[in-house]
Amino acid sequence: MHRIIYISTAADGLTDAGVADIVATAERDNPINQLTGFLLYNQRNFLQMLEGPRDRIGSLMRRIISDERHHGIVMMVDEEIAARSCADWQMRWIRLSLDMGRRSEELQTSLPVLSPGATQIVRNFALLN
Numbered sequence: 702m703h704r705i706i707y708i709s710t711a712a713d714g715l716t717d718a719g720v721a722d723i724v725a726t727a728e729r730d731n732p733i734n735q736l737t738g739f740l741l742y743n744q745r746n747f748l749q750m751l752e753g754p755r756d757r758i759g760s761l762m763r764r765i766i767s768d769e770r771h772h773g774i775v776m777m778v779d780e781e782i783a784a785r786s787c788a789d790w791q792m793r794w795i796r797l798s799l800d801m802g803r804r805s806e807e808l809q810t811s812l813p814v815l816s817p818g819a820t821q822i823v824r825n826f827a828l829l830n
């Protein structure tokens with residue numbers, strides 16, 4: 702079982718409805734590909750976590766990299782894992798509160814248990830943006 706986390710920059714003009722389209726595709730196709738994970742979006746950047754068989758992540762990433770709805774993908778985490786951290790999430794859109802003061806507390810309850818390094822990256826993304 703494998704996990705990746707990447708960040709990227711959304712294309713100009715991408716709306717919440719556009720993000721909802723991405724999530725709908727992921728919810729439809731990820732079960733077929735045995736993939737689970739979550740997506741964060743701060744109106745400018747994405748952070749996505751994907752977990753599942755390594756080859757399935759690889760083939761999805763080839764499509765995601767050429768997707769024109771974002772660019773500038775930077776891989777932050779690429780690690781073997783013993784088990785999934787969010788087996789029930791085909792692709793959960795974790796919505797960030799606009800109130801920065803509440804985000805830390807919200808993340809405490811909304812994030813699944815990841816490796817310490819992965820948790821730090823997700824928290825930094827959510828709290829710095």
Ligand SMILES: Cc1cc2nc3c(=O)[nH]c(=O)nc-3n(C[C@H](O)[C@H](O)[C@H](O)COP(=O)(O)O)c2cc1C
Binds near residue numbers: 766770
């Ligand atoms: C930020 C972002 C995250 C995405 N996440 C997924 C995902 O988890 N699963 C998925 O099937 N497609 C995801 N997509 C969509 C894929 O890039 C691609 O459009 C989709 O797999 C359909 O590919 P196709 O048009 O080659 O059939 C994502 C796209 C973006 C921009």
